[in-house]
Structure formats: C-alpha cells, structure tokens
Amino acid sequence: MLEGLKLTARQVGHDRALRSLLRDCRRLLSERGEANSVAIARELVARFSALPDEQRGSFFARLSSDFGPDPKAVLQSAKAYAEQPNASNLIRLTQATEPPRQELLRRINRLPGGTSSIVAMRRALLPRVARQPELEALEADFLHLLSSWFNPGFLELQRVDWNSPAQLLEQIIRHEAVHEIDGWDDLRRRLQPDRRCFAFFHPQLPAEPLIFVEVALLPEMPDAIAPLIDKKSTALPPREFKVAAFYSISNCQPGLKGVSLGNFLIKRVAEALQRELPQLKTFCTLSPIPGFARWLRAGAVCEGLVKARREHLAQARATLLEACGNDLDRLATAQALRALATGPQQALTRLAAFYLGIHATHPQGDPVARFHLDNGARLERLNPLGDLSAKGVKQSFGMMVNYLYDLQKVETHHEKFTQGEVAHSRALASLL
CATH class of the missing domain: 1.20.140.90 (Malonyl-CoA decarboxylase, oligemerization domain)
Structure with missing residues (x-):
C-alpha cells in the first residue's frame, strides 16, 4: 500500500x-x-x-x-x-x-x-x-x-591537431564512429603531418564539433584500412603526398540527424587541402560497406535488372554459396576470407559491385554509398580484404570501396544519381 x-x-x-x-x-x-x-x-x-x-x-x-x-x-x-x-x-x-x-x-x-x-x-x-x-x-x-x-554558410571549418584543446580531442576520441580510436597514442598518430582532421563548428556551439572527417595523405589510393590507422606506422614526408583519402566521417550531434553537414564538409575540406597542398591530384575515400553482408544474407536482390545482369548476379551468388557450403556465416572470419579461392573471391567482388552500382539507387540501399554517390562521388574501386577487423568482417565480409571525388564533376555525378544512375569507373562497369 x-x-x-x-x-x-x-x-x-x-x-x-x-x-x-x-x-x-x-x-x-x-x-x-x-x-x-x-x-x-x-x-x-x-x-x-x-x-x-x-x-x-x-x-x-x-x-x-x-x-x-x-x-x-x-x-x-x-x-x-x-x-x-x-x-x-x-x-x-x-x-x-x-x-x-x-x-x-x-x-x-x-x-x-x-x-x-x-x-x-x-x-x-x-x-x-x-x-x-x-x-x-x-x-x-x-x-x-x-x-x-545550421546552414553550411553559418558553419566554421576548423582543423583539429595535437595542439587543439584537450576537451576537443576527447570529443574526437569519443565520437569516432567508423574506426575506433584506441587512446591517446592512436589519436596522436591520426593527427601527425601526413594526416588531417577537420570539423564543422557552429557559432552557438563553439566548443562542440558537429561533424568531423579524418584524411590520410598518401602516394596512391589506399586499398586497406589497417595501414591507415596503424598507430605504430611512420609518417610520410610531404613530397609523397599525391592522394587525399577520406577514411572516416563521424557525426557528433544526434540531435542534428538529417541536417545536411557531411556533404558540404568533404567538399570544403577538399578545397582547403588543394589550396594547402597543390600537389594533391586525387581526392577519394576508403569507405566501409555496412549493409553488404545483410543484403547478401537476404538473397542479394536487385530490382529491374536486364536478363544478362540477372544471370551474372545469380551465377556470382551461386559460386559464393558453393564455396561456403550454402552457409555465408562461414565467411565471417578473417581466416576464411583470406582462404577463399580466386573464383569465389571474384564472385564476392562482383556481388559487391551489384550492391553498390545498382542497389545503392534503391531507398534502402547502403547508407554510406548513398551518402557519397548523392554527394557527387564516383564509384571507383572495390577492395577485397580491405577491412579484416571484426566489424569489417561482420558487416561486409572484409570488402571496402574507394569513391572518387572529381571536384570538376561532382555536380554531374550528383545529377546522375538523382536520376537513378550510379557514376562508376570502367573497372566497376566490367563487373556488372
């Protein structure tokens, strides 16, 4: 009572x-x-x-x-x-x-x-x-x-480096959503001279980053994430900077979900880097494919395919299923993925091409793919065994992708995507 x-x-x-x-x-x-x-x-x-x-x-x-x-x-x-x-x-x-x-x-x-x-x-x-x-x-x-x-015209782009306030650095560690930062040593490596971190701030929230992106400055387009986030790696000299690879973008404010920030951030950062380092010729990403494994397990359905493409898709799925005894969960380890024979590995790559090159135009397509493609990027290259972390294996069977940002063509590529077409390289076209 x-x-x-x-x-x-x-x-x-x-x-x-x-x-x-x-x-x-x-x-x-x-x-x-x-x-x-x-x-x-x-x-x-x-x-x-x-x-x-x-x-x-x-x-x-x-x-x-x-x-x-x-x-x-x-x-x-x-x-x-x-x-x-x-x-x-x-x-x-x-x-x-x-x-x-x-x-x-x-x-x-x-x-x-x-x-x-x-x-x-x-x-x-x-x-x-x-x-x-x-x-x-x-x-x-x-x-x-x-x-x-939070119109981008009101936002301030700031570079985050090792001399930034400790409170800000702590927020970068806490909000990193793609590749977890393993303490201060890891963060220090990600802020060394061959790395960049940029964040958007709003005048009314001066000490709180809204969204930030991490960039690796490299001699060539990367095909795996582990070397980029290896905290024991040695920083490259500026003479080797030819490619800027965006490898992580993280939102810090859940209350701003749906407010367009990331697309403007990447373009602003690319322009800032081009001014700072005119030798940079290529701007790309090394991106996860978070919905790929789920799509495969659900049957790898792509709507509206012509007969030839339907056959290519069905054959690739059959080859992969045969290699894992009709149990895709057998592929959910780094060891199993490394052990895949050439045929099944090519089948996995082809399936990823269909998932990103066609299914991404569907409203339920991969969220990372839709973000970059709608932002005007081009689907450039698939990277088997690109992420063999537990998370990468679980969500995409280790597959990663490079999206290319050609700053002269982003508007054209964006228009294509709004009309249901994915801009992609010739290498990707050969897989479809």
Whole structure:
C-alpha cells in the first residue's frame, strides 16, 4: 500500500511538472512572453531538462496536438488564395499554416545556449517518432528550423591537431564512429603531418564539433584500412603526398540527424587541402560497406535488372554459396576470407559491385554509398580484404570501396544519381 501511495504521489508530481512546462510554453508565446522571452525560456528549458523520460513523450504529444496550426484558419486562407492567388493571400496562407510551436522554438533559441537546448530536445524526440507517428509533424518542424540555423554558410571549418584543446580531442576520441580510436597514442598518430582532421563548428556551439572527417595523405589510393590507422606506422614526408583519402566521417550531434553537414564538409575540406597542398591530384575515400553482408544474407536482390545482369548476379551468388557450403556465416572470419579461392573471391567482388552500382539507387540501399554517390562521388574501386577487423568482417565480409571525388564533376555525378544512375569507373562497369 505504501509503495502504491508513493507511486501515485510521483505520478501527481510528474503531471504537475508537465502542466507547468506547458504553461511556460503558452507564456512564452504570449505578447508578454515575447518581451520577457529570455527569462521564460530559461525556466522552460530547466523544466524540460528535469522532466522524467516517460513524461517527455507526453510533452511532445501535447506540443504536437496543442501547438499546431488552426485548421479553420488554414482552410479559410487556402480558399481565399485559391479564389485570388495574390501576394497578400499567399502571405496569409503561409502564416496560417505555420505551427505556433515553430515560433516557440525560435523564442527558446533567443536564450543563451538556446540552440544547444533545442538540439537536445530533438535528440530526445527522434527515438519516439517511430513509436508515435503523430509526432512526425513536430519532428518536421524541428528539422526545418535546424536545417536553416545550421546552414553550411553559418558553419566554421576548423582543423583539429595535437595542439587543439584537450576537451576537443576527447570529443574526437569519443565520437569516432567508423574506426575506433584506441587512446591517446592512436589519436596522436591520426593527427601527425601526413594526416588531417577537420570539423564543422557552429557559432552557438563553439566548443562542440558537429561533424568531423579524418584524411590520410598518401602516394596512391589506399586499398586497406589497417595501414591507415596503424598507430605504430611512420609518417610520410610531404613530397609523397599525391592522394587525399577520406577514411572516416563521424557525426557528433544526434540531435542534428538529417541536417545536411557531411556533404558540404568533404567538399570544403577538399578545397582547403588543394589550396594547402597543390600537389594533391586525387581526392577519394576508403569507405566501409555496412549493409553488404545483410543484403547478401537476404538473397542479394536487385530490382529491374536486364536478363544478362540477372544471370551474372545469380551465377556470382551461386559460386559464393558453393564455396561456403550454402552457409555465408562461414565467411565471417578473417581466416576464411583470406582462404577463399580466386573464383569465389571474384564472385564476392562482383556481388559487391551489384550492391553498390545498382542497389545503392534503391531507398534502402547502403547508407554510406548513398551518402557519397548523392554527394557527387564516383564509384571507383572495390577492395577485397580491405577491412579484416571484426566489424569489417561482420558487416561486409572484409570488402571496402574507394569513391572518387572529381571536384570538376561532382555536380554531374550528383545529377546522375538523382536520376537513378550510379557514376562508376570502367573497372566497376566490367563487373556488372
């Protein structure tokens, strides 16, 4: 009984906190709230931060239902614009369709640290959208505003090196998402003269990187990741720098998911490196293929293939399955991949070519491939045994890929991809 009373008391307290938070939202949107927006917004953010996780879902639901546009006003304005499509009616329609919660977020943003608070709110919102579809419009409002506020024109590109503040270096270690950084010695190697690390920063989040990319300066296009992240390797002299290889890109702010940052980052970094090191002639990536093994296990389906390509794909899959006794899990070790005979290894490479060269245009295609191809890169070369780490073997049977960034052709390649065509090298074309 006592526990039941405690539970009831906690629920009453949570409900009271939610009501207070919603009251703050209405105060902030009032005329008085506009004049006192900083003080009210500070209180609102503090209440949200203290709100229990289960109550945050209720708060977002109320933001969605109580702070949306007025349907009657929207309908009236839409009819007026349909009858007289002039500028005045269009302005009124635009104003009617904008949800009041967008103005609420703008007023929170006036608070010192308000931008960071809104990013944190969206981070809390994102996992709930799949479970609560009614929150999709609210999520669209967050994304709309953050995409404007984090427009690349507002972002600052900074190089991260060993002399950067320790707090920043710690964040690089913590947020590295592709190839884990194994402590300070590993980070030091990745910041030596034949390596570069660049990050985007926003003026409202000056000490927090939004996204960063790591680059290796090399004599030729790399075909394996291990040499690039070997912390015991020796730095190359500048005279050998001919290729800039982007080998890792990591987002640091989950609350900015879906806000375009990485595509602009790679292009800005390539331009900066070209100015610094005019001898660099090739800009490429050494990229993972995170969805390849999953696609193979699911049957290696490519839609819309002509007969000849369907046969090539089926033959390659049959060859690989025969080599592993119809059990692809037998390939999920570095030893097994090294032991593959030439025929099955070529079949695995051909399957990867189909996955990246054709399936990548599908909305469910490989996310890394879609990022680079949509960014204007060209599918250049496949690298069997490129990543024999446990992660690389599990997600792609060790396969890696080079995407080539020809800065003169990225717009052309981007246009091709939007029309369902993957720009690729002749070597890749021969595998399809």
